[in-house]
Amino acid sequence: MKAKLIILPVLLILLLHTTAAAGAGLDITPGNINIGLIYSGSELKFSGTAPGGADIYVKITSPEDLVMELNRKGKVGLFWLNTERSKVSGVPKLYHVLSSAPMDRVPGHLKKELGLSEGFEDIYTRARVSVNRKEGWEPAAAGEFHDYVEAFIGISRKNGLYAVGENLSVNGSEFRGRVKLPPGIPQERSSVTVYAIKDGILLDTMQGYFDVSGTAPVRWLNRMAVYDGPIYGLMAVVLALVFGVAITALFNCLESLWGGGKRNQ
Amino acid sequence: MDIFLPIARMSVPVFTIAGLGGLVGLLSGMFGVGGGFLMTPLLMMLGIPPAVAVASDTNQIVAASVSGTLAHSKKKNVDFQMGFIIVIGGLVGGSLGTVLVKILRSLGNFDLVLKTAYVVMLFLVGSFMFMESLSALKKKGESDKGEKTAVSGLLKRLPMKKYFEVSGIEASIPALLALGLLTGVLAAVMGVGGGFIMLPVMIYLIGMPLRNSVGTSAFVVIFTAINVTIAQSAINHTVDLVLAMLLLLGSSAGAQIGARLGGRLKAAQLRIAFSIIVLLVMAKMTMDLLSPPASLIIQGGVL
Numbered sequence: 001m002k003a004k005l006i007i008l009p010v011l012l013i014l015l016l017h018t019t020a021a022a023g024a025g026l027d028i029t030p031g032n033i034n035i036g037l038i039y040s041g042s043e044l045k046f047s048g049t050a051p052g053g054a055d056i057y058v059k060i061t062s063p064e065d066l067v068m069e070l071n072r073k074g075k076v077g078l079f080w081l082n083t084e085r086s087k088v089s090g091v092p093k094l095y096h097v098l099s100s101a102p103m104d105r106v107p108g109h110l111k112k113e114l115g116l117s118e119g120f121e122d123i124y125t126r127a128r129v130s131v132n133r134k135e136g137w138e139p140a141a142a143g144e145f146h147d148y149v150e151a152f153i154g155i156s157r158k159n160g161l162y163a164v165g166e167n168l169s170v171n172g173s174e175f176r177g178r179v180k181l182p183p184g185i186p187q188e189r190s191s192v193t194v195y196a197i198k199d200g201i202l203l204d205t206m207q208g209y210f211d212v213s214g215t216a217p218v219r220w221l222n223r224m225a226v227y228d229g230p231i232y233g234l235m236a237v238v239l240a241l242v243f244g245v246a247i248t249a250l251f252n253c254l255e256s257l258w259g260g261g262k263r264n265q
Numbered sequence: 266m267d268i269f270l271p272i273a274r275m276s277v278p279v280f281t282i283a284g285l286g287g288l289v290g291l292l293s294g295m296f297g298v299g300g301g302f303l304m305t306p307l308l309m310m311l312g313i314p315p316a317v318a319v320a321s322d323t324n325q326i327v328a329a330s331v332s333g334t335l336a337h338s339k340k341k342n343v344d345f346q347m348g349f350i351i352v353i354g355g356l357v358g359g360s361l362g363t364v365l366v367k368i369l370r371s372l373g374n375f376d377l378v379l380k381t382a383y384v385v386m387l388f389l390v391g392s393f394m395f396m397e398s399l400s401a402l403k404k405k406g407e408s409d410k411g412e413k414t415a416v417s418g419l420l421k422r423l424p425m426k427k428y429f430e431v432s433g434i435e436a437s438i439p440a441l442l443a444l445g446l447l448t449g450v451l452a453a454v455m456g457v458g459g460g461f462i463m464l465p466v467m468i469y470l471i472g473m474p475l476r477n478s479v480g481t482s483a484f485v486v487i488f489t490a491i492n493v494t495i496a497q498s499a500i501n502h503t504v505d506l507v508l509a510m511l512l513l514l515g516s517s518a519g520a521q522i523g524a525r526l527g528g529r530l531k532a533a534q535l536r537i538a539f540s541i542i543v544l545l546v547m548a549k550m551t552m553d554l555l556s557p558p559a560s561l562i563i564q565g566g567v568l
Contacts, residue, residue, distance in 0.1 A: 037507065040267040040276040069565035079554040081376040085565060151562035159312075183269055183276040214271065221271040225502050233498025236324045236506055237491050240513055244331025247517035251336070 025049045026206040028192055033181070036215040041183050044210065046192055047176035051203045054196035055101035056168050056175045057116050062094040062190040064126060068155075070148055085132040086140060088152045091123055093186040094161050098177050100168040107200045114195055114202075118164050120153050127152070159184055187212050272505035273317040279511060281311070286325060286515025293516060294333045294523020296539045297482030298460030299326040299490060302546055304512070313508070314564065320497035321508040326490040328513035329520045330483045336524035337480030344431040344477050348484040350438060351445035351463075355489060358449020366454055379454065384550055390465045391543035398536035432477045444470060445485075452489060460486050464539065475532040483520075 026048040033042050050056055067089040074083035097103075103111070103118055115122035129140040129148045140148060156162035160182035168177040175194075189211050196204040214222060224232040267276040285307055289300035301322050308318035337343050369378065423437030448462050460482055467478035498504045527535055 035269060037269050037271075038267070039269040070562050071565045072562050073558050074561075076377050079377060079380060080556070080558055081380065081554070147562060151560065154560070155564050183267075184274045187274075218269065218271045221506055225272055225498070225504065225506075229499040229502050230495060232502075232506070233495035233504060236498060236504050236509060237327055237494050239506070239510065240324055240327035240494075241331055243510070243513050244328035244517050245335065247328075247514075248332050248335040248521060251518070251521040252339070 026192065026194055026208040028208045028210050031210050033185070033210060033212045034215050035183070035185075035187060035212065035218055037217060039183055042181045042185075043178055044181055044192075045176070045178045046194075046208070047174065048194060048206060049173050050170075050175055050194065050196035050206075051198065052173040054198040054203050055105060056099065056170055056177075057103075057106065057114070057195045057197060058096075058098040058168060058177060059115055059193045059195070060094065060096040060098075060179060060190060061092045061115075061193075062186040063188060064090050064092050065188075066091050066093040066186070068152055070151060070155075072147075086144070086148050087130050087132075087137070088127055088148055089130075090126055090128040091152070093156075093184075094181070094190055095120060095123070095156070096162070096179055097164045098168050098179060099166050100170045100175060102166065103164070105200075106197055110197065110200070110202060116195070120162060123153060124149050161185070185212055187214055268507060268511065270313070270317075270505045270508050272321075272503065273313050273508060275312060277311060277313070277508070277511075282508065282511040283515035286329075286512035287519040288515075289512075290329045290332070290516030290519025290521075291523040291526070292519075292542070293326070293329040293460075293483065294336060294520035294525075295479070295527040295535065296460070296523075296542075297333060297337075297464055297479035297486065299323075299330065299486050300460075300516075301326060302461065308508075314503075316501060316503040316565075317505050317508065320494070320501060320503040321505045321512065323490050323493040323497060324504050324506075324509035325512035325516050327487060327494060329516035330487040330490060332517040332520040333483035333524055334480065334487060336521050337476075337483060340476075340480075340524075340528060341431060342476045342480035343484050344429055344473070344481045345484065346427075347429050347432060347436070347441065347471075347473075348481045350441045351448070351481075351485050352488045354442040354445020354447075355449035355452070355485060356492060358446035358451075359453045359489065359492060360449075361446070362450040362453025365450065369454070380550070380554055384547055384554070387461075387543050387547035387550070390461075391540045391547055393469075394465060394536050394540035395544065398533045398540060401533040402531070402537070432473045432481075434472055436471055441471070449489075461543065468536070475535060476528075479527065479535075 026046060028044065028046045030042070030044070033044075044060070046058070067087055068091075070086045070088060071082045072084040072086065073080050075081075076083065097116055097118075099116075103116065106114075106116055111117050112121070124146070127145075127149045129145045130137040131140045131144060153162060160180070161184060163179075165179075168175055189209050192208050192210065194204075194206040195202060213219070224235070266279045268279050268282075269276050285304065289304045289307075292298060292300045292303070301319075304322045304325075305315075305318050308322065309315055313321075334343055338345075423440045425438045426435050427438055428435045444466055448466055451462050463482040463485055464478055467473045467482060468475055473481065494504060530538070
């Protein structure tokens, strides 16, 4: 009896943890994406069940830890030059919104609350923008802030990291969708959040995760470049020297073979 | 076939990148220049972040220059003694130039001064070489014996002279060190490898024969590129080894072909080809500076 008292709560806790990680009623494949040297992006598939008749909206985001440096060009005399540097931070690197119905069916307050919009308005409330001035890095003024965030969203859209699409299919209470993730996806845990909305009312929310990590060579190269810069640089130089000499030897060898062939004819 | 770049965090087509390396290596072998002026914008056009493009390009220049130097040394066209003296001056100049950049930046409008100076310098070097080579081509029996200018004459009258057997010229050691220093400062201030400045300096100021200038310039560029690669890796962490390896496979092969192609051209023809490239780069830079950009805000680098 005592054993049952201990085992049952433990099983309950384990069950709760499992459903929280995978998302109750939400299936995400693959759960782990490994980025190796031969990698050109992945297709993420997800499916699940939701209250019948509800529109499904899905948000795929990475943690808000990106820092991107931007340069503003301005006219100095006759020339267009870089006139200002800025940093946009506190935003996710990956942000995809998918839906089974037009986005305008979601009421404004829900769009704002859930971060569902075609123009990524959510990003304007989360982003931090600092500008490099003579005195150092300072928060951007309101006008500058808008310009930089807008440019950041534009660059992310171009890189396939920010996207919006109505490509979810719903069949009764089942929904499924797929999304193409670009090679530049952040190497960390990202989330997939599903919202079931009917008549402007949020009926259900599900959340699941997928992990993105580099394979051993990719992780090693990253670690060396960041934490052992001088050794990494030395290694790069030695490899370049070796390749330079090896290619020369190869060409000399080919030339002597070619020359020998000619002489023999 | 695509390959993932671990530092740039994007995929690129293998053969396009190796092909770009080959094209720039061809120039490196023919003219003894690094080719960063061409490679960096091309990589950026493929979507590679600017910081990664600049740093990885300098790494591939090491291989292309080694390959070019070895190809030229086989034909006894590399003056290693003179090259070493210029390298010493160049490395000191590079360090001084880095300090100068800091001072100029603090004075403001650095970009304007720099880019104007760059365009003017390219215009002067390119048009002077073009005109001079054109008149040399018209003269029959032109040989590659080096140019006699007022400065090259002055260098021969300075103290601590040394005869350089490979180039067949006499030059003052302090003057060579000073020229190396000047090249190093200009290279650091303008953010280029130095080959573009080095070749005209060797031909018109030192009076070296063109073929020795090309081989010796490639030799000097090896050291400049090694210096910058290690500095970029240690300070900015932006050298992408996979990208650099793809580029250098192409560029080392291109440098071998370029050195052989260059050997088939007359010295004046080679100078004309080089001056046309200099003028084209100048025209492209001027257009970039004068025409309004497609977007006023562009990506600097992902931190």
